[in-house]
Amino acid sequence: MTQKPKKHRSDTKMVPVPSHSIIPERDVDEIPVMETRHLGIEFGGLKAVDDFNLTIGKTEIAGLIGPNGAGKTTVFNLLTKVYEPTTGAVLINGQDLHGMSIVQASRLGIARTFQNIRLFDKMTVEENVRIGLHNQIRYDMFTGILRLPRYWKQEKRQHERAMELLDIFGMQDLADETAGSLPYGAQRRLEIVRALATDPKLLLLDEPAAGMNPHETEELMENIAKIRDQFQIAILLIEHDMSLVMGVCEGICVLNFGKVIAKGTADEIQANPAVIEAYLGKKKEG
């Protein structure tokens, strides 16, 4: 087989990958919704993420944790094609994301929220959700300008769907508020709703509980499980709140200095000496 020299990725795909799978049993027979193989990126010689292998089952809730600067958000940016990886491959439902744009990756079924909230601030809450529905309920520009019957029909469908989605977090009352004026917690929830509107297969949540109080966090935990059950999707979340991660995630992956240092269930992770060391530092030898 002829190999193009520049693309590391295509050689790595040939290599059999040792199974790092921590997939829950119910998803074992399904194609994993996401699989990364030897994923890595360098910024000017610094390996921000190196040899990242992770498989996520079709309806799994997985956690990605690690100390600050471990490269968690960089992994998200690689998965959503904000960055092009220098090595390795990302497969979504068995399809290689190589060379795709952010938009194409989104159409394959990846949706995300952002660590530093990125809502469409000047638009209303409902309009934000409608942007998520952009590729689900469509009509073209001229239908919109000429207000053809299809416009009214599709607008109505968009409105109803947006309200259904907002109802997940009980945010229907806020539909007409400007997104930028919402309180912090509500903005985080709106980001999740907006991401869900794109009808994803894999939902990436970047610190969904940041800035929430313990009560809100608990509610969020229930909602994450509810979303998974209702939409039958996989969720990968980055979070510093360990009660949330340990409470809701079936599989956890720990990252430190861009490398995976541990994988397993909540109990396994909590007992793993490498993880404890990464978070608390090395125990002084007596």
Added chain:
Amino acid sequence: MTKAKRKRLIYNLVTFGLVIVAFIILENMISAKAISRSLKGQLVPICAWIIMAVSLNLVIGFSGELSLGHAGFMSIGAYTGAVVSGWLLSAFDMQDPLLRLVLAILAGGILAGIFGVLIGIPVLRLRGDYLAIVTLAFGEIIRNLVNVLYIGTANGKLHFAFLNKEKLPAGVTMLVDGAKGAVKIKPISTFEVGFVLILITLIVVLNLVNSRAGRAIQATRDNRIAAESMGVSVTKYKMMAFVTAAVLAGMAGALYGLNSSTVVPTQFTFNQSINVLVFVVLGGLGNVLGSIISATFLTILPEVLREFADYRMLVYAVVLILVMIFTNNPTTRAFVNRLASPAKKLVRKNRGETAGGGDVK
């Protein structure tokens, strides 16, 4: 109907209502001969500048890209309109001025749209300041190109020459004569057509903004990465806004060009692009009604200020600064709100306590 929808409906009704009422009043004034000559001469240009401002607002206010070459599209429209109108008259002996005007406006819009696509492809890959600089350069390039463009008509055919007028066959009637511009135009623009064109512009812009495509355009403005992550193709929607604005500017150009007997390249300089930008910023980014009002006001103002003679532009600048301060300064805004608040409170009281129910979250 939701609160946001009602608000939008009212805004749109006020916008259309204002334009229509202004039109009716002016028409009556014209038929009663109660209008000054200078204002009457200004009517068509005002229509053209309103369309320019509203269309530029689509690019700057809604898609969030700073374009400084909008006058370039206007000049394409003006020249195309002049040539098409002159050609239709000489080649097909089309005497009906209204039909000629409509066809000229359509042609102006289409050609400006084609240029919009050509410019948009490379330009919309750039962001922020770079885009502003490239569009600025585009406006200047167009101006310099038409400066050396010669178009003549003979026996129903159009003849084009570039740089060298001698290349045109002998005996042609000149339509575009290089630096002299488009010459011997029969002014056929009317206020009525200008009014209809404003209505079309408003329908296009307001309906576009409140549709799927328009929301996508605004999303790319508010947050590019988030929009892309939601599956919105940013370049496509920036292009849509840019080209729509170019088409409308081309139409405005044709209307403007066919209002006088000559169109010269120096009418569409960088200064004009900045002028339209001033209309848009003063009226408020994303505020169509504001664009209409500021374009009208600022087109009339220099004429009104003629009595200041040499100090005209100085006074214009001072007025502009004062208006900016009074409409956009947070302190003055708060002050005006404070003045208005007792009145608002009174209204709320009269409506009963339930009126505040909308604030409950």
